[in-house]
Amino acid sequence: MDGRMKKLTLVGAILIVLYFAMVPIISDSTYSMSALLIFFLYIVLAQSYDLVGGHLGYMNLGHSSFFGLGAYVFSILSLRAAPGSVSVLAAVAAVVIFSLLISYPFFRLRGAYFALAMFGVILLFERLAFNLEGLTQGTAGISLPLPPAGSSAFSMNYLVSSYYLGLLLTVGTLVAWAILTNSKFGLALHSIREDEEVAETFGINSYRYKTAALALSGIPAALMGCIFAWSQKYIHPESVFGLEITLFPIAMAMLGGTGAIFGPLVGAIFLTGVEDIIWTNVQAEYGKLTAYGIVLIIVAIAMPHGMIRTRLLQRPLRFLGLGWLAT
Template sequence: MRRAALVVAVPIVLAAVTPWLGSRYHVSFLFFLCMAVVLTATYDIGAGYMGYINLGHGAFFGLGAYVYGLTVTHGGPTAAALLLGAAAAALFAALVGIPLFHLRGAYFAISTFGILKIMEILAANLRGITGGTTGLSIAPTRSTFPTFYLMLVLAVAAVGLNAWIARSRLGLGLLGIREDEEVAEVSGIDTSRLKRVAFVLSALLPGLAGGVYMWQMTYVDPASAFGTSVSFAPIIMAALGGSGTVAGPVVGAVSLTLVEELLWSRLGYLQLAMYGAVLVFVGIFMPGGLMRSRAFGRAYAALGLPEHYGYRVGTRTVRSRRSHPSPTASNSCPVHAADSEPVGGEGRGAGS
C-alpha cells in the first residue's frame, strides 16, 4: 500500500516542482499532458463505465473555453469566468442529455458527433458573439504558474473522480447500464437519472479545463475548440490505455502524448495517421487496452496499486452477485478475467 501511495504521489510532486526546476518547454508539455488526462478520464465516465460512446466530448471543452473568453472580454473576473465555463458545460450536458439518452449504441454516438458539428458551425457563424472563424482573443497573462497548477489539479481531480465512481453505487449502476440496460432497469436502477448524472459529471471538468486552456492560450477558434481532434484524442487515448479502468485513461493519455512528443513533433506531419494506426491496432488486437494486457497487468500488480482501480473495475460485483466464481474469473491469468466483463457476461446469456 505504501508503494502504491508512492506511485501516485511521486508523479504529482514531480509535476508540481516542474515550474521551478524545468524549462518553459517542460511546463507547457506537462500542461497539455494534464489536459489530455482530464479529457480522457472524463470521456471514459461515459464510454468506459456507462458504455455510451460520446464522439463529441470536445463540445464541453470548447464551451468552457468560449464562455471563459467571453466572460473575460466582458470584464468578468477570472474565477467567475472559469466557474461559468464549467457551469455552462454542465448545463449543456444536462439539457442535451434529456433527448439524447433516448438513444442507444450507434445512434447515441452519431448524434453526439452531430451536436459537436452543430456547435462548431454555431461558433463559426455567430460572428457577433464568438468572432467567427477568426476566433476569440483575450489579453495575455503574465505568468503560466496559475494555469499550470490549475490544470494539474484538474487532472488529479479527474482521476480521483473516476476512482470514486469505480467504487461508488453510481459506478455500479453505470456498469450495470453498460452490461445490460434492461437488466439494470428491472433491477431497480434509475437508469435515465444515472445516465444524466454521469453525463453532467463528465462535462464539468472538461468545461473547467476549457477555461484554463483559454486563460493559458488567450486564443480560441472553432477548430481548436470544437474540432474533431479535441474530441477524438480522448477516444484514442482511453482505448489505448484501457477503457473502463481508473488507471487506463491516464496510461493512454501519458503514453500517447509522450510518443507524439518524442517522435512525431520532430517529424511534423502524419500525426493524425499515427493516431489512426494506433486506433486500428488497439481496436483489433488489444480491445481491452494496455491495462488489460498481460505485461501491463503484471507491472500494475507489481507496483502494488489496488487492482480494483486497474484492470478489475467491476469485478466486485461478481462476488456479490454470484455465489460461485464465474468460469472466466477462475482463468489462470487474472489479467484477462476483466476482459470477460463479469456483470452480465457477453450480451444476453452468453456468460451464464
C-alpha cells in the same frame, strides 16, 4: 494485496505528483510546461470521457463539446471584463445546464446512434462558433487580453499558474473518478452498461443515473476548457471543437482500456509519448498523422480490451496493488 504494498504505491503516487509540482521550479523552460499542460488536458478529457463512454457504456463522441463550450463561455465573459471566478462558474454552469437539456432526448438513443448524435452536436458547435460572429468573433477566434502590468503575480505568470491549475484539476479528476466509480454510483453505472433492462428491474432509475453521469463528466471538461483558454490566451473554433480535440482523448481512452481509471491514463501517457517522439524526430511537415494513425490501427487490431488488460501491464498493476483500478 497486502497493506504495505498499497502504502508504497500511495507514496509513489504522491511522489509523482510532487515531481510534477516541481517542474516549473527546477526548469523554467516554457516548452516543457506547455507540453505538460497539453498532457494534463488529454488526461482530463480522456478520463472524464470515460465516465459516460466506459463506465456507463454510452460512447460519447461529442464529449469535447463540453470542453469547447466551457472555453467559449469563459472567453466570452472574460472579454467583457467579468472576473475570472465568475467566468469559470458560468462556464461550468453552462455545461451542466446544457448536459441536462440534452440528456433526455439523447439518452433515448443507444449504441452507434447515440455516438452519432453526439458527434453531430460537436460539429454543429464548431459551425456555430464559426458563424455566430457577434458572440464568438467567428474565424478570427477570441484573443484574451494579456493581464495589465502591475496586476497580481498569479495573473502575470499565467503559464505557471495555469500549469498548477491543470495539475490540480488532473489530480482532482483522477481522485474523484477513483472514488466515484468504486462507489454505489459507479456500480449503478456498470450495471446499466451490462444490461439496462435488468438494472431497471433492480430498482435503478437508469435515466437519473445517466443524466448525472453526463453532467458530472462535463464538469472537468468545462474546467479544462477554462484553463486552456486562460493559458493560450487565444481560442479558435478549430482549436476547441476541431477533430483533434474531439477524437484524440477518445482514442486515448479506448486505447488504454475503457471503464477503468488506469485505462485513459495509460492511453494518454502512451499516445502523448508517441506523439512527442514523432513530433521531435520526424522533421518533415507530413508523416506525423500517418504514424499516429498506424498506431491506432495496430492497437485496434492487437488489443481488443485496451493496453491495461494486456498481460504485460496486468501483472505489474496487480503487483502494485492497483488491480482494482484496472479491471
